[in-house]
Amino acid sequence: MRIAFLGTPDFAVAALDALVAAGHEIACVYSQPPAPRGRGQALKPSPVHAYAEERGIPVRTPVSMRAPEEIEAFAALNLDAGVVVAFGQILPAAVLDAPRLGCFNLHASLLPRWRGAAPIQRAIMAGDKVTGVEVMQMTEGLDEGPVLASETVRIDTLETAGTLHDRLAQVGAALLARTMAEVETSGVRATPQASEGETYAKKIRPKEARIRWDRTAEEIDRKIRGLSPFPGAWFELTTAKGPVRVKALLSRLEDGDGAPGQVLDDGLLVACGEGAVRLLRVQREGKGPQDADVFLRGSPVAAGTALA
Known part of the structure; x- marks a missing residue:
């Protein structure tokens, strides 16, 4: 088919690659404008x-797909289908209706759970045991279209947003390729989303990333894994040179009891409001990620230390 692909982050690359490998003609790729990245903050493409x-x-x-010139340019492509994967803009009806078969979206959740911007992170932070990927026919509502195909993925106990992202990207790319092949040859029956169980995956806000040690160990563990590797849940460690910010990138639940934020042993077992978490991978401000044992060799954290 003649397809326009609309996507921006790494997650969408696997899907685009699968469509290219399947032999579809990619008439045009749409992505968010280049943005400042890296230490030099130079403009780089997505x-x-x-x-x-x-x-x-x-x-x-385009800055906005609602601009009249962008709607006209999209319609002029004479597409069979549009495929959207984490593009970052809500498309107007004029764009959705322009391709012969309409537009299709690959979404990283089992809809209607976790519609919105951060479904992978929110699923882990909520303690979900399973998630998945779905291909839907797009409508004007946010992730509200009928579903054409889905695949379920289990969330492991040490799963991070990063590892789940990578697994869902591959599973989703394969599902998208199979579904678009069916759309091309025989059509696929779309199933309306359930009317119950709707949740929204709001964009991650910077203020959410700070660890509040008075929360339960389960909540803290889920936050650490759900925000890893980016933006990274963080706490402050007091050193001889003053407080430094440390990101917690991986953790697991363990038994332990103490004042919230108190380090209970020499291996970064930290007491929470209820229970304790063992920090397994961390990143000191200005440094790279390290396994906890490597971090502790350079920056020992003794039992009894209070983390803020």
């Missing part, structure tokens, strides 16, 4: 933009 450029696929980076 992962999807970079992938397309390397393969000679035309790229457009």
Whole structure:
């Protein structure tokens, strides 16, 4: 089919690659405009933009798909279908209706649970045991369209947003390729989403990242894993040179009791409002990620230390 692909982050690259490998004609790739990245804050294209450029696929980076000139340009592509994967903009009806078969979206949750911007992080932070990926026919509502295909993925006890992201990207890419092949050849019956169980995965806010040790160990463990590797749940460690920020990137639940934030042994077992968490991987401000044992060799944290 002749397809326009709309996507921005790493998660969407696997899906675009699967469509290219399946032999579809990618008439144009749409992605968010280049943004400042890295220490130098130089403007860099998104992962999807970079992938397309390397393969000679035309790229457009509109600030808004609602602009009349962008709607006109999209319609002029004479598409069979539009495919959207984490694009970052809500599309108007004029764009959704332009392709012959409409537009399709790959979403990283089992809808209607976790509609919205951060379904992977929110699923872990909520303590969900399973999640998945779904392909839906797009409507004007946010992630409200009927579902064409889905696949369930179990969330492991040491799962982070990063590891779950990578697994869902691969599972989703394969599901999308299979579904679009069915759309092309025989059509797929779409099933309306359930009317109950709707939740929204709000964008992660910076103020959410600080660890509050008076919360339960389960809540803290889920936050640590759900915000890893980015933006990273963090706490303050007092050193001889003053407080430093440390990100907790991986943890597990363990038995322990003490004042919230108190380190209970020499291996970063930390008391919470209820229970305790063992920090397994951390990142000191200005340094790279380290396993806890490596971190402790350079920055010992003795039992009894109070984390803030």
